[in-house]
Amino acid sequence: xxxxxxxxxxxxxxxxxxxxxxxxxxxxxxxxxxxxxxxxxxxxxxxxxxxxxxxxxxxxxxxxxxxxxxxxxxxxxxxxxxxxxxxxxxxxxxxxxxxxxxxxxxxxxxxxxxxxxxxxxxxxxxxxxxxxxxxxxxxxxxxxxxxxxxxxxxxxxxxxxxxxxxxxxxxxxxxxxxxxxxxxxxxxxxxxxxxxx
Numbered sequence: 001x002x003x004x005x006x007x008x009x010x011x012x013x014x015x016x017x018x019x020x021x022x023x024x025x026x027x028x029x030x031x032x033x034x035x036x037x038x039x040x041x042x043x044x045x046x047x048x049x050x051x052x053x054x055x056x057x058x059x060x061x062x063x064x065x066x067x068x069x070x071x072x073x074x075x076x077x078x079x080x081x082x083x084x085x086x087x088x089x090x091x092x093x094x095x096x097x098x099x100x101x102x103x104x105x106x107x108x109x110x111x112x113x114x115x116x117x118x119x120x121x122x123x124x125x126x127x128x129x130x131x132x133x134x135x136x137x138x139x140x141x142x143x144x145x146x147x148x149x150x151x152x153x154x155x156x157x158x159x160x161x162x163x164x165x166x167x168x169x170x171x172x173x174x175x176x177x178x179x180x181x182x183x184x185x186x187x188x189x190x191x192x193x194x195x196x197x
Contacts, residue, residue, distance in 0.1 A: 010109060010116075011192025019103040019110075024174055027100035030090035031175050042082030045070045051077070097174070104177040105191070115139065115184045125156035134164070137184070144180035146172060146189045 010016070045051070051070030058065050072080040108114050115137055122129060134143060143164045147154055158166045167176055169189040177183055185191075 010114070010190075014102050014192040015105050015109040015114065017102055017106045019107040020099055021103075023096055024100045024103050024178065027092055027097055028175050028178065030092045031173065033088045033090050036088040038086050038088050040083040041085050042079040044080075044082070045072060045078030048076070048078045100174040101172065101177065104174045105183070108177060108183050113182045115182065116190055117184065117186055119186055119188070120151070120154045120157075122153045122157055125153050127157055127160045130154075130157035130161060130164075134161075139182045139184065141181040142179070143182045143184060144176055146183065146185050148186075148188060151186075 045068065048070045051068040051074075055066045055069050056063065068074075068077075070077045072078055105114065117137075120130075120133065141163060145158050145164055145166050146169055147158075147166060149155075149168050149170075155166055158164045165176060165180055169191075172191070
């Protein structure tokens with residue numbers, strides 16, 4: 001299938017703005033922070049088992065005074081100021097998220113790395129056909145293919161290719177656009193004039 005490069009038909013509101021690098025950075029940082037599980041945890045001296053008794057008397061031994069063998073400076077003791085479960089989530093305004101996405105798409109379009117095809121036209125999954133289609137498009141390196149969720153045959157065709165990342169149009173985001181060298185839409189998933197936003 002021959003690619004349809006429709007740079008003249010791309011919505012300038014989505015693909016033709018001046019990329020805002022600061023906003024893209026902030027949104028990507030927040031997106032990666034939101035992925036963090038935040039489940040790391042260490043035990044404080046209050047949570048470590050044992051150590052209830054004073055290890056030796058306060059005076060007369062010639063050794064430094066100690067109150068518990070579970071103090072942080074003891075082997076097997078609690079951890080001072082260690083990590084505890086927390087949320088790394090950052091709240092980002094929706095307008096900023098949309099601006100960052102438009103900036104990323106405009107940046108890829110400025111580099112002539114946005115392609116649009118009419119449709120992929122496969123009724124059954126075929127990784128070989130997917131590989132051949134990308135070769136026909138002249139796409140190399142990392143590729144982001146944007147599909148509708150109901151394009152199951154196409155989805156299964158692309159998902160086994162190591163250099164291809166398949167994404168539903170509803171999940172299109174700044175990080176994935178910037179993390180890939182090429183972005184390939186169908187006319188049905190093209191943001192802007194095609195009705196997607």
